Amino acid sequence: EGSKVDDQAQSLSMLLFSSxxxxxxxxxxxxKQEKSTCSNFKDLLCELTSAQKHRTKKEKRILMALRGLxxxxxxxxxxxxxxxxxxxxxxxxSGTSSGFLNVYGPTIALTAINAAVPFLIQQLTLIESYDIGxxxxxxxxxxxxxxxxxxxxxxxxxLINNSDNEGACPQLYWxx
Numbered sequence: 154e155g156s157k158v159d160d161q162a163q164s165l166s167m168l169l170f171s172s173x174x175x176x177x178x179x180x181x182x183x184x185k186q187e188k189s190t191c192s193n194f195k196d197l198l199c200e201l202t203s204a205q206k207h208r209t210k211k212e213k214r215i216l217m218a219l220r221g222l223x224x225x226x227x228x229x230x231x232x233x234x235x236x237x238x239x240x241x242x243x244x245x246x247s248g249t250s251s252g253f254l255n256v257y258g259p260t261i262a263l264t265a266i267n268a269a270v271p272f273l274i275q276q277l278t279l280i281e282s283y284d285i286g287x288x289x290x291x292x293x294x295x296x297x298x299x300x301x302x303x304x305x306x307x308x309x310x311x312l313i314n315n316s317d318n319e320g321a322c323p324q325l326y327w328x329x
Contacts, residue, residue, distance in 0.1 A: 196287050216282065223277040230273055231300050233265045235307045242311040263308050277287045 208216070241262040243257045254261075274296045283289040 183295055196285065220281045223281050226277060227274060227296055227300075230270055234270055234304050235261060235302065237266060238304055238307050239311050242308065243315055246315040259308065259312070263304065265306055267301055270300055274300065 238259070242259045245258045275293055277296070278289045278293055281289075281292070283292070
């Protein structure tokens with residue numbers, strides 16, 4: 154028990170006293186280094202305090218249920234994004250006119266989805282109540298990355314399956 158406390162104190166002192174880079178000259182770099190050191194210090198303090206936090210079985214069950222609900226909401230958001238992409242690409246390919254929305258609709262939809270859905274995904278971690286901020290960041294980044302890759306893959310596959318570009322310029326069609 155005593156060595157564990159010594160290790161924790163040592164990690165805090167190492168971070169505090171050895172994290173500064175004395176070769177920094179610009180004011181902007183100094184501010185970034187300060188923010189980085191403060192963030193690392195807060196993360197380390199959270200890790201140390203969360204190790205001491207004990208939950209009852211009921212609290213653990215509620216927490217797991219909330220995290221399961223958050224993952225379910227994420228799956229619904231990704232499914233909705235996929236459905237919207239497929240619908241818009243099929244609708245734009247079924248039209249005979251070359252109007253603005255038929256040409257640029259899928260691109261606009263993909264951009265809107267990739268801008269709006271990550272904001273909603275970021276809000277999911279509020280109900281999950283992770284003890285460590287770093288874990289919260291990793292979960293959010295993973296969810297956003299997977300959502301963007303799935304939406305891009307869906308977009309490409311739907312374009313390939315619904316391409317009926319007879320008489321149209323293929324470079325223009327695939328370039329969009």
